[in-house]
Structures are given as structure tokens and as C-alpha cells.
Amino acid sequence: MTTAPGAARRFAYSTVDVFTDRRFGGNPLAVFTDAEGLSDAEMQALAAEMNYSETTFVLPPADGANDARVRIFNPTAEMPFAGHPNVGTAYVLAGLREGCGDVLRFEETAGLVTVRLRRDAGNPVGAEIDAPQSLQRLGELPVPPLAACVGLDERDFVTDTHAPVRATVGVDFIIAQVAADAIGRAAPDIAAFRAALALVEGDSERLSLFLYAREGNTIRARMFAPLAGTWEDPATGSANATLAALLLDCDGGDEARFESVQGVEMGRPSTLSLSARRVDGWIYASVGGDCVPMFRGEAVL
Template identity: 65%
Template structure:
């Protein structure tokens, strides 16, 4: 039998029982892919991470991310939370870390207070890519909203990625709280627009002051609603900069309000030689520790 320690934290929050929960296995050598997937499904968080030695010794670690049903090439809150865990519990040193992931290299800058890590900011591994528009009626049905609740002045529902793709949808402020995922509509739209093995994760948002408030539904992947989705927020930041113009865009996002898990994310997008890049950051709070015996 082998023992594997894990820790859980709440990400993008300053208080326990807020933000997005994450489980981290800081020493995952010896776990195969099937077991990692089974553990992620058993823990039943939106994502679980498994930390392995890096393939390149210049990097901090290789990080594998699993949701309830599949491995993710990249995700936001798992990277922020994993960096915090490794630094907080002595598994990594220095103020900057670099993770090897399916989507590429993820650069991390720790957020510290009084010399101790309290969170992290990560750079998404890829520049913005736009992967096509989706039909307004189909998206509205997925969200149980009338079609006129979806705003089109800045952009139509569009699939976008900075490492993993989401459908980004701007809605009227009053529609944000009214949205409810319709599983049958998701299945219909996925059958019509998504290649086998693809994703249909809808990130809807409304402008609120100088920032945004958002929700994310991915029921086909087992996440009915996500309290904080760093990778989707980063993709949106890059998209908004591409629309608004300028060199840099900074703002804050709030997500998870409707779930009772209010989350706060700091977003930044900038123009780089290879396209528009984005970062997302926030704070973390320790929750539980445990051990798996296999």
C-alpha cells in the first residue's frame, strides 16, 4: 500500500468557505492517470491537482489538473491554489514559480504579506485565440434566458481560449442572477457545435462598475456551476482588451455570489509580440488536510 497526502484550500477568497475549493496532491509520484481521475471524481471538486517532478529541472513542477470527468490542459484556480500550497507548505521556494502543463508553461508570482504567501498571480500559457461564434438562441436556451437577455454590442457569444476554451457571453445585468443551466439544451447545442471530446463551458458576465460580475456553467463536465473560473476570466480579459484597444487592461471580477461562495479575482491583459496575453490572481485560505491509502 502507498500513502498520498493532500490538502484542500479555498481559492480567490480571504475567508474560509468562500471562493473555489481545490484539492492538491503535492507529491503525486506513483499515481497513474486513471487513479488521478478517480481521485478527482471522488473528491468531487471542480478540479484537483497532482504535482510531479518537472521534466525540465529549470521549472518548479509538472502539474496535472483533473475535473470530475477529464484532464484539463490548463485552469486558473488550480494553478493559483497549487502555487500557494507548494509555497505555504515548503514544497517550493522563491517568489516566482513555473509549472509545466498540457497547454504549456505557466508562470506564477506569489502574493505575500509579512513574508508569508497568501495567494498568487498566474500568466495564462497561451495568447488569446478566438475559435468561432455560437448561436444566440442556442446559448440563451442553455442559460434558460430569453434571447434578448444576451448583449451583442461588444461581441456575440464566442469561444475563446488562453489555454482552455470557454464560450464567453455578455448578458444584461438583471439576467445574470436569473440564469439556470438547461442540461437538455446543453446537450443539443454540444451535438450541433462541439467536436467529439470537446467542451461546452459557458461563462456569462455583466459589467458592474469598473469590473464585471460573472457565472460559469459546465454541466456536461460535471460542474453545474463554478464559484470562480480563473481561466475563463483571463480569456475574457484578453477578449475585452482586443475589443477596447489600448495596451493594457486591468480590472477586478466577482463570481460565485449566487452560490454563496463569493470570489474575487484580479485580471490583467496586455499586448505582447505573439498576441494578447492575460493573467489572473487572488488570495487563498487553508482548509483541510488528508491522506489517501491505495
């Protein structure tokens, strides 16, 4: 962005609700559509000021074959990858870029992210993304400290399919299954989250706990990351994609599809379409949903 010396710098942004077909549902996202000229510290400060689960900053790609470099910040730190920021950013850019194709490629810290736009009568209505990495299991965790994190009894946790596990397809989460009658009772205890940080090797700042209840291919989910500034997340695309990959790994087979509902307890119901597939022994996942535009504005720095 070019400005005269000493002049105010203006950066346009749009906000959008992601993984919903109605306003004030889903997960809100702020997208700074031309972030060239912003420093790392300014991006972090803007993300903290917006105070959404994540805020994205669109930059020119390093490789001209790709559509953008996208940086993702939560209120306290930069993220290597996340789900709803990619879906929402693609939706916003499709509305701004005339002749935008149906497939966008974003350069991110975790790798190249492919996004496929969903259209209705030619107009973008949402998107589906491919997670940038195959499933990696990073170790199992004990139930008692996780139960303390969310105020549940140890007996509320279901371990028949898998123990609580740290896993990733681009950004890691602790994933644990709980009983259907327990998921609505979960409430984060920040002191217990701080005490449980020792469970997460090599990460001294973030513990993201993703709980789910399952009935067949229907998922009810909640995600808590209070140490990263997200007391609860209305929709967590990257965690849901990781779950889809994990369940395919546990259940067996070559592919699987799921529908996940999240954010109900927050009054922001979100619906996410999940898929996972096995390719040459590796498991990959995708997540998609609809978007609704909300606000446009600019930051003056």
C-alpha cells in the same frame, strides 16, 4: 513513491479555498502534493471522489529549471490548463517548501505556466498566474441555443461589444455578455447543454459557458459546465483571464485591468484580479487572488 510490495500506498493532499480571503468562500481545490506513482486512472478517480471543480497532482518537472509538473483533473476529464488550480497549487507548495521563491513555473499540457506568489509579511497569501497562451478566437456562436442552456431570453444577451464567442488562452470557453439584471436568473438546463454540443467543433464532451455582466472595469460572472461535472463553478480563473484578453481585444489599447466577482449565487463569493496586455500584436492575460487553507489528509490506495 516507494512502498513494499503489497503495502498500502499513501498520498498526502491539502485543500484550499481560492480567490477568497475567508474560509468557505471562493473555489475549493484539492492538491496532491506528491503524486508520483499514481496512474492516470487513479488521478481521475481521485478527482471524481473529491468532486471539486478541479483537483491537481504535483509531479517532478521534466526540466529541472521548472518547479513542478502539474496535472489538472475535473471530475470527468483532464484539463490542459485552469486558473484556480494553479493559484491554489502554488499557494500550497509555498507553504510546504522551505525557501520557496516568489516565482514558480509549472509544466502543463497547455504550456509553461508562470505563477507569482503574493505575500504578506513574508507569508504567502495568494498568487497571480500568466495564462500559457495568447488569446485565440475560435468562432462566434448563435444566441438562441445558448439562451436555452441557461434559461434566459434571447433579449437578455448583449452583443454590442461582441457576439457569443468561443475563445481560449489555454482552455476554451464560450463567452457571452448578458444584461446585469439577467445574470442572477441564469440556471443551467442539461438537456439544452447536450443539444448545444454540436456548436463546439472537435469537442464531444465539454461545453463550458461563461456569462458575464459588465459595468466599466467591474465584472459579474457565472460559469456552467454541467456536462463536465461542474453544474456551476464558484470561480473560473482561466475563463476570467480569457475574458480580460477578449475585452482588451474589443476595446483596443495596450493594457487593461478588471475586477471580477463570481460565485455569489452559490454562496461562495470569489474575487479575481484580471489584467491583459498587448505584446507584438498578441494579447496575453493574467489572473490572481487570495487563498485560505482548509484541510489536510491522505488517500490510501
